[in-house]
Amino acid sequence: MENKPKTLLSKLRPPTKLISVGSSSNILRDRTQKNEVTSTLSRAIPARLAPMSRRSKSFSDLRTLCNKPLSFDRPNLRTLTKPAVKKELPKSITNATVRKPIGIQQATTSKQPIKRAANDKNSDEPKIKKVSKPAPYDYKARFNLLNEKYTLLIQNSKDSKGTLSTALTELEEYKTKYESTNNLAVNLQQAKNLLTKRAEEAENDLKKLKEEHEKVSREFKTLREKYDIIDKEHTEIMVKYEKEGRELKVYKSNLETANENICNLENSVQTFKQDLLASEQTRRYLHNKIQDLKGNIRVFCRVRPPKDSEDDRMITNMTFIDESTLEIKKQKESISAITGKCADLKQEFNFDKVFPPESSQEEVFEDLSQLVQSALDGYNICVFAYGQTGSGKTYTMQGVPGDLGMIPRCVDLLFKHIQKLEKSGWVYKVEASFLEIYNETIRDLLDPNSKETHDIKYNNAKEASVTNLKIEPINGSSDLKALMLEAQNNRAVASTDYNEHSSRSHAVTKIYLEGCNEEQKYIFKASLNLVDLAGSESAKTSDRINETKNINKSLSTLGNVMLALHNKDGHIPYRNSKLTYLLQSSLGGNSKTLMFVNISPFEDCYNETVNSLRFAGKVKEVKTGSKRNKMKKDRDM
Numbered sequence: 001m002e003n004k005p006k007t008l009l010s011k012l013r014p015p016t017k018l019i020s021v022g023s024s025s026n027i028l029r030d031r032t033q034k035n036e037v038t039s040t041l042s043r044a045i046p047a048r049l050a051p052m053s054r055r056s057k058s059f060s061d062l063r064t065l066c067n068k069p070l071s072f073d074r075p076n077l078r079t080l081t082k083p084a085v086k087k088e089l090p091k092s093i094t095n096a097t098v099r100k101p102i103g104i105q106q107a108t109t110s111k112q113p114i115k116r117a118a119n120d121k122n123s124d125e126p127k128i129k130k131v132s133k134p135a136p137y138d139y140k141a142r143f144n145l146l147n148e149k150y151t152l153l154i155q156n157s158k159d160s161k162g163t164l165s166t167a168l169t170e171l172e173e174y175k176t177k178y179e180s181t182n183n184l185a186v187n188l189q190q191a192k193n194l195l196t197k198r199a200e201e202a203e204n205d206l207k208k209l210k211e212e213h214e215k216v217s218r219e220f221k222t223l224r225e226k227y228d229i230i231d232k233e234h235t236e237i238m239v240k241y242e243k244e245g246r247e248l249k250v251y252k253s254n255l256e257t258a259n260e261n262i263c264n265l266e267n268s269v270q271t272f273k274q275d276l277l278a279s280e281q282t283r284r285y286l287h288n289k290i291q292d293l294k295g296n297i298r299v300f301c302r303v304r305p306p307k308d309s310e311d312d313r314m315i316t317n318m319t320f321i322d323e324s325t326l327e328i329k330k331q332k333e334s335i336s337a338i339t340g341k342c343a344d345l346k347q348e349f350n351f352d353k354v355f356p357p358e359s360s361q362e363e364v365f366e367d368l369s370q371l372v373q374s375a376l377d378g379y380n381i382c383v384f385a386y387g388q389t390g391s392g393k394t395y396t397m398q399g400v401p402g403d404l405g406m407i408p409r410c411v412d413l414l415f416k417h418i419q420k421l422e423k424s425g426w427v428y429k430v431e432a433s434f435l436e437i438y439n440e441t442i443r444d445l446l447d448p449n450s451k452e453t454h455d456i457k458y459n460n461a462k463e464a465s466v467t468n469l470k471i472e473p474i475n476g477s478s479d480l481k482a483l484m485l486e487a488q489n490n491r492a493v494a495s496t497d498y499n500e501h502s503s504r505s506h507a508v509t510k511i512y513l514e515g516c517n518e519e520q521k522y523i524f525k526a527s528l529n530l531v532d533l534a535g536s537e538s539a540k541t542s543d544r545i546n547e548t549k550n551i552n553k554s555l556s557t558l559g560n561v562m563l564a565l566h567n568k569d570g571h572i573p574y575r576n577s578k579l580t581y582l583l584q585s586s587l588g589g590n591s592k593t594l595m596f597v598n599i600s601p602f603e604d605c606y607n608e609t610v611n612s613l614r615f616a617g618k619v620k621e622v623k624t625g626s627k628r629n630k631m632k633k634d635r636d637m
């Protein structure tokens, strides 16, 4: 038991140089050291443990603790020798010290603490009773004294042992506390590390969050700016929308009014349409009445002007008495027996119209144009030019570039009328064919090299048709003009005495019309025959006798047909020539015919001119009762 404190103390402190005092020096040294150790421990350990015991266990306190170094101060050995430490010692130890024997105090090398203790009136240590020193010879006294001292020392030793035992117990407790504290410190360190790590992670997270926040803030700022712009635009749009809404209301109101107006107008249009239909029928009726009054076969006489190259030819004396009367004169060679003077041979001819040499194509077409309207009203029309070679037939019918003749003008007017009529519900189908009759043979001018034969046929409806003939659809006047040019180029021509390129065949341009008005339930078919006849000169004036015979045959047949029509004969000799047979439906009752009699102005053509005028005069006398082609529905005619 006595050795144990020594072992513990030796572990706690390094050996120090001790002062030896007589036989009790070891005891004294042990006690001093124990006091010092106890004092140091009582200072050090409670100082560390006390805060822990009373501190809260909150996280912040733990953190604070963790941040303090967790090591015990080793006792400063030098301070152990200082008596001042006594103030902090536990009471038991202090009490033990109070009973120090005077001898021991005197035995220490340092007298100062002893003096101070003795002189310090405030010290808690009990004052040792001062004993008078026995005389050297008084061995008994001295022995008693020593014996007292010894007893005191024994007593002190016992006290010290108890004190030491208590101190050791306390030390063990402190040690246990130290170890638990140390474990706690380790745990706290671990907790600290963990928390530090978490704190770092949290800091990183915070940093990231800050960056994210900044980024989001920037984006938010951008979005905010955009939002402001959009909001502004939205406001503007809303203002505009409201404005447009108000306008829309006005428009709607206007629209309703307009719809009402449209309804009214539609009703009006319907009424107008009916009126138009009625007036159209009236117009048609009146138009055709006028045409009928003018005559279903009309004859226009046209005198061509001499050309510059024909200056040397004598001009026949012609007088245009009025717009329909022509007087032609020729000096008679015979001298009157009575008067002895030359007598003029005068002949007067009356036609529907007479066109002097200076008449333009436009003037000539003016009257013809009314027949185009008749064709669109469902009548068959036949226009042909009759006259000797070089009298101006082709010029009148076809014209020359820049001065269009009757055929192209008819075509232009036809499509002009069609365009107008289409607006009132009419739909027209237009087709065309071009043929020539040369030496009583039909040739297709759109297919001149065809080996097919072309015969004239009539169907039950008495409509003429030519076999193997090309009939081309026409969508506009340009289509028809192009085909007409092609046909003109294919037409047989031969030079004669009278004209460099005299036509020796009858050229027939036929335009087929089919009109349909679904609304009015009308449908009809009509045709427009435009014929440029071959020259009508007599055989004796032509080198091509056979050709002339055939030409004259057909022309004389034409005359005979006209005469038969004029005489209202039971038999009309249509079949005597291809020409009359082909034109049968256009020369008879159900047609309107216009004949141009073209005459040359020259004296040397006088006889042919008179023949032509006589022939035309006969035709003029023919009256036909024309009828419009049958319509599927016809209200007034």
Ligand SMILES: Nc1ncnc2c1ncn2[C@@H]1O[C@H](COP(=O)(O)OP(=O)(O)OP(=O)(O)O)[C@@H](O)[C@H]1O
Residues within 6 Å of the ligand: 303, 304, 305, 307, 357, 387, 388, 389, 390, 391, 392, 393, 394, 395, 396, 400, 499, 501, 502, 503, 504, 533, 534, 535, 598
């Ligand atoms: N009204 C006119 N104005 C000016 N020139 C005309 C007129 N009529 C005819 N001519 C000219 O007279 C000439 C003969 O006319 P055109 O060829 O038309 O006669 P034609 O009767 O058709 O002859 P053919 O029977 O040979 O065909 C042509 O050069 C033509 O240009």
